[in-house]
Amino acid sequence: METSTTFMLKLRNRHFLAADLLIFLLMPALALALRTDATGILDRYGEPLLIVTLVFPPIKLLVYYWGGLYSRYWRYASVDEMAHLALLTVAATLAQTMVFFLVLRPNGWVAPEFPRSIPLLDGLLTLLAVGTLRFSVPLSVRMRQRRGGAGANSPDSKRVLVAGAGAAGVMIVQEIQRNPDLGMKPVAFVDDAPEKRGARIRGVPVLGPCSEIAQILEDVHVDEVIIAMPTAPGVKIREIVSVCEQAHIHVKTIPGMYELLGGKVSVNQLRDVQIEDLLRREPIQTDISAVRELIRGKRVLITGGGGSIGSELCRQILRFEPQSLVVLGHGENSVFEICNELFRLSERRSSGAHSDRHDAHNERKEAGGVGTQPHIHSVIADIRFRQRVRAVFEKYRPQVVFHSAAHKHVHLMEQNPAEAITNNVLGTKYLLEASLATGVDRFVMISTDKAVNPTGVMGASKRAAELLVHQAGMRSGKAYVAVRFGNVLGSRGSVVLTFKQQIAAGGPITVTHPDMMRYFMTIPEAVQLVLQASTLPAEGEVFMLDMGEPVKIVDLARDLIELSGLEEGRDIQIEFTGMRPGEKLYEELFVMGEEYEFTRHEKILTVANASSFVPPDLDQAVAALAEAAERNDSAAVLSGLRALVGSSSRVQEGQLISPPAR
Numbered sequence: 251m252e253t254s255t256t257f258m259l260k261l262r263n264r265h266f267l268a269a270d271l272l273i274f275l276l277m278p279a280l281a282l283a284l285r286t287d288a289t290g291i292l293d294r295y296g297e298p299l300l301i302v303t304l305v306f307p308p309i310k311l312l313v314y315y316w317g318g319l320y321s322r323y324w325r326y327a328s329v330d331e332m333a334h335l336a337l338l339t340v341a342a343t344l345a346q347t348m349v350f351f352l353v354l355r356p357n358g359w360v361a362p363e364f365p366r367s368i369p370l371l372d373g374l375l376t377l378l379a380v381g382t383l384r385f386s387v388p389l390s391v392r393m394r395q396r397r398g399g400a401g402a403n404s405p406d407s408k409r410v411l412v413a414g415a416g417a418a419g420v421m422i423v424q425e426i427q428r429n430p431d432l433g434m435k436p437v438a439f440v441d442d443a444p445e446k447r448g449a450r451i452r453g454v455p456v457l458g459p460c461s462e463i464a465q466i467l468e469d470v471h472v473d474e475v476i477i478a479m480p481t482a483p484g485v486k487i488r489e490i491v492s493v494c495e496q497a498h499i500h501v502k503t504i505p506g507m508y509e510l511l512g513g514k515v516s517v518n519q520l521r522d523v524q525i526e527d528l529l530r531r532e533p534i535q536t537d538i539s540a541v542r543e544l545i546r547g548k549r550v551l552i553t554g555g556g557g558s559i560g561s562e563l564c565r566q567i568l569r570f571e572p573q574s575l576v577v578l579g580h581g582e583n584s585v586f587e588i589c590n591e592l593f594r595l596s597e598r599r600s601s602g603a604h605s606d607r608h609d610a611h612n613e614r615k616e617a618g619g620v621g622t623q624p625h626i627h628s629v630i631a632d633i634r635f636r637q638r639v640r641a642v643f644e645k646y647r648p649q650v651v652f653h654s655a656a657h658k659h660v661h662l663m664e665q666n667p668a669e670a671i672t673n674n675v676l677g678t679k680y681l682l683e684a685s686l687a688t689g690v691d692r693f694v695m696i697s698t699d700k701a702v703n704p705t706g707v708m709g710a711s712k713r714a715a716e717l718l719v720h721q722a723g724m725r726s727g728k729a730y731v732a733v734r735f736g737n738v739l740g741s742r743g744s745v746v747l748t749f750k751q752q753i754a755a756g757g758p759i760t761v762t763h764p765d766m767m768r769y770f771m772t773i774p775e776a777v778q779l780v781l782q783a784s785t786l787p788a789e790g791e792v793f794m795l796d797m798g799e800p801v802k803i804v805d806l807a808r809d810l811i812e813l814s815g816l817e818e819g820r821d822i823q824i825e826f827t828g829m830r831p832g833e834k835l836y837e838e839l840f841v842m843g844e845e846y847e848f849t850r851h852e853k854i855l856t857v858a859n860a861s862s863f864v865p866p867d868l869d870q871a872v873a874a875l876a877e878a879a880e881r882n883d884s885a886a887v888l889s890g891l892r893a894l895v896g897s898s899s900r901v902q903e904g905q906l907i908s909p910p911a912r
Contacts, residue, residue, distance in 0.1 A: 267320055270311070271307065273379045273383075274307035274310055274311065275307060277372045277375045277379065278299060278303045278306055279291075279299060280375055281368050281371035281372040281375055282295060282365065282368055284375075285368060285371055295364055298354075298360035299364075301354065301360060302350070302354070302360065305346070306369070309342055309346045309349065310339075310342040310346070313338055313345060314338055314342065317334070317338040317341070318334075322334070331384070335377070335381055335384070336377060336381075339373055339376060339380070342373065342376075343369060343372070343373025347373075350368070350369045351366075407434060407435045409435055409437045409471055409473045409474075410426070410435060410437065410472070410473070410474050410475070411438045411440065411463075411466070411470065411472045411474075411475050412438070412439050412440075412475075412478050413439075413460055413463065413475060413477045413478060413479060413490055414479035415441035415446050415451055415456050416478070418478040419439060419476075419479075421478075422504070422520075423436045423439075423451070423452050423454055424452060427452065434474075436452075436454045437454065437470060437471075437472065438454060438455055438456070438466065438470055438472075439451060439454055440456070440457060440458055440459060440462070441456055442459045442460055442461075447459075460486065460490060461489075463475075463490060464493045464496075464497070467493070467494070467497045467499060468497075472499060473499070473500070474500050474502065475490065475494050475501045476501075476504075476520060477491075477502070478503075480504055480505065484528045488528050495812065501523050502520045503523050525739065525810055525813065528809055528813075537785065537851070540782075540785040541781045541784075542570045542571075544650065544692070544781075545567055545570035545572050545650065545781075546570050548573055548649045549572065549574045549576070549647060549649045549650070550567055550574070550648060550649070550651075550652070551576040551642075551648035551650070551652070552575070552578065552651075553579070553633060553651070553652070553654055553655035554579060554654040554656065555577035555578055555579045555584075555585060555588060556577070556583075556584025556586075557654060559654045559696055559738065559773065559777060560577075561584070561588040561591075562774060562776075562777040563654060563777050563780070564577055564588055564592055565591075565592070565595065566777050566778065567652075567781070568592055568595055568596060568624065573624060574624055574625040574627060574646065575592065575624050575626050576627045576642070577589055577627065577628055577629065578631055578642060578655070579631075579655070580630070580631070580655070582630050585629075586628070592626050593626060596624065596626065629642055633655055633677035633678075633680060633681055634672045634676060634677050634680070636680045639680045639681060639683075640680075640683070640687065642684075643684035643687070644684075644688060647688055647689075648685075648688070648690055649689075649690060649692070650690070650691065650692045650693075650694075651685055651690050651693045652780070652784075653678065653681055653694065653695045655673070655677060656674050656696070656712065656715075657669055657670055657673045657708065657711075658698070660830075661831075661833075663708035664707055664708075664831045667879075667884050668878070668879040668880075668884065668887060669879075670707045670708055670711040671711060671875050671876065671879035671887055672879050674708070675714045675718070675875060675876075676872070676876055676879075678695065678715040678718050679872060682719065682722040682730070685730075686726055690728075691729070692728065692729045692730075692784065693722065693729070693730040694732075694784045695715060695716070695719050695730075695731070695733070696732075696733060697732040697734045697735075697792070698735070699734055699736045700834075704895060705833070705834050706831065706833065707888070710892075710894075710895050711891065713895050714872070714875070717863065717864050717868055717894070718868070719731065719732050720732075720791075720792075720860050720864045721861075721864050721868055723788075723791070724861050724864065729784075729788045731788045731791050732791075732860075733779075733780050733784075733792075733795065734793070734794045734795065735779070735780075735794075735795040736768060736769030736770065737770050737771070738771055738772065738773045738776050739773065745806065746806070753810060753811065753814050753822060757822040758823040758825045759807045759811070759825070760825050760826075761807055761824055761825070761826055761827070762827055762830065762833065763828070763835060764826055765802070765835055766803045766833075766835055767800040767801065767802050768800060768801060768803060769800050769801075771795070776795065779795045779853060783795070783849075783851075786850070786851065786856070791857060791858070791861070792844075792860040793854055793857075795855075796853040796854065796855070804824065807824055844860065865894070871890065871893060874886075874890050875894065878890055
């Protein structure tokens with residue numbers, strides 16, 4: 251058995267060609283024998299049989315060769331290869347049938363009594379023989395994998411239950427079965443689809459819905475559960491994790507759809523469940539074609555390109571094949587890292603390295619060839635320097651600008667108000683000036699929900715920056731917009747990273763107030779919506795992303811404790827430290843007087859009258875802020891912000907005014 255399997259694995263296309271020639275020569279005689287079911291066929295049909303045996307093989311050989319059958323890699327053949335083989339065989343059968351009826355019979359080269367069904371029978375038998383030969387190779391591969399290494403039959407292998415029998419779950423099981431050295435054995439699926447109940451997928455049974463996973467874990471010995479549902483909301487993930495924790499079974503998951511971004515699911519992507527998974531929402535339908543139309547072939551510049559949002563913007567924008575991508579940032583290390591990553595991603599896409607390493611050529615071919623490789627430019631610049639910003643824009647002449655550079659830490663900006671002005675306000679002003687001077691078509695500023703009725707310097711400075719964007723849109727008539735959203739999970743300095751560091755240090759976890767709530771999004775999700783918002787028709791508008799339901803910060807802390815395998819009160823304590831200046835109990839989504847309208851995208855709202863909030867003396871007010879910041883006059887900065895943001899603002903020096911209850 252082992253010898254025959256090894257022999258099959260050594261077969262190459264030159265061997266298949268020789269075998270095919272032998273099959274082609276034998277099939278006419280076999281077809282005739284099956285058709286006549288009589289002895290003495292050579293005496294009766296010897297001459298016409300010899301003729302068709304000489305004529306049919308060259309026809310099939312030419313069709314197979316021109317159709318690329320002998321450039322296929324059969325070790326990992328699938329349904330696609332089977333369909334390709336069937337299509338070529340049908341074409342060859344039609345060709346030899348036409349030759350039979352239009353050439354051989356009319357010219358008397360085959361006798362009239364010679365069975366007319368021979369071309370069709372010959373084609374069917376050829377498909378059966380050639381297909382059996384080729385698909386014995388992947389079958390041999392699978393049999394060898396199941397017998398080899400520390401594979402599924404090893405007593406040390408992990409017994410795995412896969413939650414989700416969709417495309418992602420099947421791909422995970424398929425990879426586990428193909429790679430016995432992973433030391434895993436899939437023993438069952440759970441899936442909510444009624445039609446899958448009781449079915450077997452790649453030999454693995456579907457035992458029931460996810461709601462019955464607790465009972466299934468009692469009935470079936472399982473060492474690990476893999477959640478393979480990239481589109482499942484956080485509530486579903488939370489339920490499965492809770493059941494597995496009670497059963498003391500380790501849980502892993504694949505990334506959510508926002509992280510995958512259309513990529514191929516792989517066992518290498520399996521990771522422990524993270525807080526992002528518990529807060530995951532259903533994927534948002536994105537108009538990819540509109541984003542591609544906006545980006546493809548354009549010169550794009552991203553400020554703050556080394557930051558959490560900026561770097562993710564770079565990754566996602568790269569997928570849409572811009573002509574050039576200018577990554578502008580002040581921190582050299584972060585810009586260096588993201589640009590190196592972008593170079594690697596670009597090279598892999600251009601060379602087709604994302605295809606399966608065993609069949610790279612075919613996958614690139616099916617994907618439609620190699621895409622355009624954009625020019626990536628690393629620019630170290632501080633947006634607070636007007637001349638430097640102008641020089642960068644003159645050199646690279648961007649057509650689309652995404653402005654994500656900003657100081658975002660609420661507490662730090664309360665202590666350093668002058669920095670908030672020079673970076674968030676003046677930096678935005680200089681970028682807008684350069685954009686207008688060099689003809690930038692679209693300018694998208696990343697704003698924050700803290701700009702709504704701000705109670706602190708950071709939020710007020712971002713609100714001032716929004717007003718500058720509206721003003722530029724009004725003056726130019728171009729799509730200069732701001733996109734507001736709340737906290738992003740995993741960003742630098744985010745509460746999640748702070749909590750993880752506190753857990754690693756043994757606690758306690760510090761929370762400012764038990765009732766404090768925030769809106770959260772994952773970074774890929776936020777960026778995906780920013781790109782979607784950037785395609786919408788706009789002129790000096792604000793877009794507000796639908797943030798879903800707010801989350802209590804203390805609940806976030808408890809979830810992180812549980813995901814770390816610890817218990818609140820026993821292993822880790824939670825302490826409440828009191829609110830700091832500039833903070834709110836919860837963020838607001840609406841400014842009094844703003845008129846919110848739905849866009850054609852269900853998760854994006856627009857402020858139709860955003861430009862009406864631009865004060866006529868905006869330039870003078872910003873100039874006064876700049877002078878106060880240059881003198882490092884904190885009192886003057888706060889006074890200027892209060893005057894600029896207007897009566898809806900609640901910026902107070904050293905005092906927090908809580909927003910009214912909803």
